[in-house]
Amino acid sequence: xxxxxxxxxxxxxxxxxxxxxxxxxxxxxxxxxxxxxxxxxxxxxxxxxxxxxxxxxxxxxxxxxxxxxxxxxxxxxxxxxxxxxxxxxxxxxxxxxxxxxxxxxxxxxxxxxxxxxxxxxxxxxxxxxxxxxxxxxxxxxxxxxxxxxxxxxxxxxxxxxxxxxxxxxxxxxxxxxxxxxxxxxxxxxxxxxxxxxxxxxxxxxxxxxxxxxxxxxxxxxxxxxxxxxxxxxxxxxxx
Numbered sequence: 271x272x273x274x275x276x277x278x279x280x281x282x283x284x285x286x287x288x289x290x291x292x293x294x295x296x297x298x299x300x301x302x303x304x305x306x307x308x309x310x311x312x313x314x315x316x317x318x319x320x321x322x323x324x325x326x327x328x329x330x331x332x333x334x335x336x337x338x339x340x341x342x343x344x345x346x347x348x349x350x351x352x353x354x355x356x357x358x359x360x361x362x363x364x365x366x367x368x369x370x371x372x373x374x375x376x377x378x379x380x381x382x383x384x385x386x387x388x389x390x391x392x393x394x395x396x397x398x399x400x401x402x403x404x405x406x407x408x409x410x411x412x413x414x415x416x417x418x419x420x421x422x423x424x425x426x427x428x429x430x431x432x433x434x435x436x437x438x439x440x441x442x443x444x445x446x447x448x449x450x451x452x453x454x455x456x457x458x459x460x461x462x463x464x465x466x467x468x469x470x471x472x473x474x475x476x477x478x479x480x481x482x483x484x485x486x487x488x489x490x491x492x493x494x495x496x497x498x499x500x501x502x503x504x505x506x507x508x509x
Contacts, residue, residue, distance in 0.1 A: 285499045286475045287492050288313040288344045288455070291335065292326060292426070293479030300338045306482065308492040311342040313457070313477045314364070318349035321373055322424020329355070329362035336363030344477075346396065346457070348423050349373065353382040360389035368394030368417050368455075371405055383412040394455070398423055399431055403440040410448050415475065416441055420468070421458030427480065430459030435471045442472025465495050469502050 288311035294302040303312070314332055319325035332343060345364035349355065352369040359367050367386045371379060379395070386393035394415035395406060399422055406416055418438050421428035438456055445452045455475035456468045465476060482491045 284474065285469070285496065286310040286453070287495065288342075288475055288477050289482045289488070289492065290315060290457070290477050290479030293483040295483075296327075296331065299334060302483065303335070303338045303341075305488045306492060308489050308496070309341060311344045311366075311475070312339060313344045313346060313479075316345060316347045316349060316359075317424050321350045321370065322348045324424045324426075329358045329364075332359060332362040332364050342366060344368070344394075344455075344475075346394075346417065346477075347373075348396075351378070353378060353385060356382060356385045357389060360386070360391050364391065366392040366394055366415060368396050368415060370396045370398065370423070371401055371409070372398055376408070380409065380412060383409065394453075396423075396457075397437075399434060403437045403444070406441060407444060410444060410450060410452065413452055415453040415455055416445070417455040417457055417477075418473070419458055420456055420460065423458075428459055430464045430468075434458075435467050438468065438471035438473050462491065462494055462498070466498050466502060469499050 287309050289306050289309050290313045292315040315326055317324050317326045332345060342365045343363055344366045345359050346368045351374050369382050383393040392414035394417055395409050395413050396417035396419060398419050418434060420430045420434040442454055445454060453475045454473050456473040457477035460468055460476055460478045461481035482488045485491050
């Protein structure tokens with residue numbers, strides 16, 4: 271492990287797991303939520319069929335989910351011009367609302383992040399794989415979370431794009447240099463074989479869908495990932 275990656279882990283005193291409900295059985299939502307008691311948050315992917323090729327869920331599904339959990343609902347909006355729907359998602363029960371940097375003009379993105387805060391919610395900004403890490407810099411002080419897509423958004427079942435690990439590492443450096451409180455979330459292609467390198471790069475929120483809900487013992491996967499984190503953290507702080 272490099273000294274840089276070791277220091278990234280050493281500085282993160284807690285890790286959060288946000289399983290993606292997109293991979294769950296939405297016809298039996300209450301049961302699916304009960305399968306993952308170790309989850310810290312619940313990640314909800316919202317797709318409009320325009321910003322990304324697929325269509326999934328909306329604020330009615332967040333309203334339904336809210337009835338079955340007190341966990342933080344982490345809404346990831348993969349939609350065009352998201353400012354139009356922020357109040358709907360806030361009213362539905364989302365606690366953290368993340369929009370894509372690529373989904374509108376720079377000024378409108380800043381307005382959208384401000385509107386999320388005006389609703390009393392945490393605001394996140396997501397970057398697709400083709401967007402460089404430095405694109406987050408004008409927005410860092412407006413965000414409670416930066417989400418790095420480790421795969422192309424809206425297309426499930428992809429493998430983690432290796433170059434995105436470096437992107438996470440670079441954004442972790444930006445956050446720490448700015449001395450701000452901002453979660454760094456990684457989403458896509460994360461499983462028991464890939465999560466270690468994502469931890470090492472400095473992510474402290476992990477989104478995983480198929481690897482969790484596709485397993486008969488979904489909560490065991492979260493606990494094993496947490497065990498990997500704990501072993502990495504212990505190793506870094508011993509050195």
